[in-house]
Amino acid sequence: MMRDFYGVTLDSPLMLGTAQYPSPAIMEAAFRASGASVATVSLRRESGQGQAFWDIIRGLGVHVLPNTAGCHSAREAVTTAHMAREVFETNWIKLEVIGNADTLQPDPFGLLDAAETLAADGFNVFPYMTEDQVLAQRLVDAGCKVLMPWGAPIGSGLGLNNRYGLKTLRAAFPDIPMVIDAGLGLPSHAAAAMELGFDAVLLNTAVAQAGDPVAMARAFGMAASAGALARTADPMEPRDMAAPSTPLIGKAWL
């Protein structure tokens, strides 16, 4: 079952970043190989390359999710969001308010502040957050209809750092579409996130910085879909003791 992201049902649970690829052509090929349904983009000072980049993104036929990457205050993020809404012609915004330069950990206070302002102003906020359940409730109260807890720090490739916390968060908000954003390094991390019941995964570095980004993009697309399918198939509960899978009845006396 694909969840509704502000009225949009996605064809694939993979959201892919557009930065750090060896070339625009490889980025384009990676997107096509992955089947990703969403591309994250940003705004930076005009340097003459913006139009060509935008033409490639539009040609991909995916949903565009602008970010507020690099913003360290609510004010800065809100201003960036307004600029992004005008340029990309979407109410979607991946809201990043960074609180620590080393871990790129979201600032929960600035995030909530900006989310309140933007949701009241008609934005569809995708907040990049920690797995904190109290923060999640505050963001939902502020008008967020999607949550994006981190797997691990941005660009770290560590996977799901706090599996227990993510599982708890998932269980606490069964009706809120949730995306694991950041920190994924391998397709198995994406599959694990989907198996836990998350609705999508968002990643960039793991694909863009792989030796073969196109092959890795395809692997992430397959893994995310496999995890989503496994979730609908109702996985077995792990147990501590062995249980024979081959029947004992009819075994020969040798």
Add this chain to the structure above:
Amino acid sequence: MKIDVNGEMRDIAATSVDATLAELGWGGARVATALNGEFLPKAARADTALRDGDRLEVLAPMQGG
């Protein structure tokens, strides 16, 4: 008139934001603007006058994660 455009001091003859963008060669470009840290919608550019020392940010689509 000297204004700060994307962190660089520029000598501008135009007086409105709209005309300034045209003068800088960004007339038809897909950009968003902020004046002195505040978002300036496209529709307001023609009627917004610039003053000496103003800080104009001109942002364009870029790769992002």
